[in-house]
Amino acid sequence: MRNTLCIMHCALCIVSLCLAACDSGDIVEQEYSTAERGRTVKLTATLSGVDTWESRYSVSLAGFTTGDNYAQVVRSLPNTTADGTRVELVLSNIDEAVNTVELAITNRLRERIITLASVNLEDYADTGDTIRMELGHVDVSRFGALQMGLFNVACIQCHGGNGRSAAGLNLTGGQALANLVDVPSTRREGMMRVVGGDAEGSLMRQILNEGGEDILGYNHTEVLSSQFKENLTEVRQLIDDWIKGLGNRD
Numbered sequence: 001m002r003n004t005l006c007i008m009h010c011a012l013c014i015v016s017l018c019l020a021a022c023d024s025g026d027i028v029e030q031e032y033s034t035a036e037r038g039r040t041v042k043l044t045a046t047l048s049g050v051d052t053w054e055s056r057y058s059v060s061l062a063g064f065t066t067g068d069n070y071a072q073v074v075r076s077l078p079n080t081t082a083d084g085t086r087v088e089l090v091l092s093n094i095d096e097a098v099n100t101v102e103l104a105i106t107n108r109l110r111e112r113i114i115t116l117a118s119v120n121l122e123d124y125a126d127t128g129d130t131i132r133m134e135l136g137h138v139d140v141s142r143f144g145a146l147q148m149g150l151f152n153v154a155c156i157q158c159h160g161g162n163g164r165s166a167a168g169l170n171l172t173g174g175q176a177l178a179n180l181v182d183v184p185s186t187r188r189e190g191m192m193r194v195v196g197g198d199a200e201g202s203l204m205r206q207i208l209n210e211g212g213e214d215i216l217g218y219n220h221t222e223v224l225s226s227q228f229k230e231n232l233t234e235v236r237q238l239i240d241d242w243i244k245g246l247g248n249r250d
């Protein structure tokens, strides 16, 4: 009996290893089916900005284990996905080791760059049904990813609208861009919050990086490092890439 159980267990391991190793580039349904095992998450959304990412990045539905920035399982959209496309991504046979399933930007190594939306599988421990993530319209461009994955989660509690904007900076959706780019700082004379094309010269970038702890009266480096434990380097890189990309505007 023991041996049989062991063999069954190994067979399941092989299934999950295969899942973890399958190429992330395609959206073809997986051929094998072990419906009795593992969770299934289905994402539906209407996306824009997928085609703004270079080929080394993907917009993905990905399963992560807490503490590990590399996805256990990933399904990615082709970067040719046109604006306004309604997409449906299904992750099935999700292993028990996976704690969260996320709409995320990932790189070729399956590393999480930033999370746009997430479900915690523990919240669904009692249901065996497919878990649905229905997100409506989502802008997954680099700036859209920063809005959802950075400003909405780590900044707007202080930099919100309705007169609750610390330093007069409103980082809510639809406002952040105009409040940041080429806007003079209200706190550091002679500096811009974000200088289009110049990451190093941008106050926002400086206060979120090492060495930026004391630039303002509030330690923003700490805000970032406490929020992004697994992907701090990647989020910082994303901010840099976004600011540098602004230099390419007309």
Ligand code: HEC
Residues within 6 Å of the ligand: 150, 151, 154, 155, 156, 157, 158, 159, 166, 167, 169, 184, 185, 186, 187, 188, 193, 203, 204, 215, 216, 217, 218, 220, 223, 224
């Ligand atoms: C807990 C509250 C809090 C959070 C969270 C917070 N900030 Fe701030 N922020 C402040 C305060 C307070 C100031 C003004 C500091 C001062 O007067 O020196 C400020 C100032 C700034 C400034 C300078 C604005 C200017 O005009 O000079 C920028 C840029 C900024 N924050 C960006 C961010 C970003 C980006 C995030 C999210 C990653 C964030 N902040 C999260 C409280 C916060």
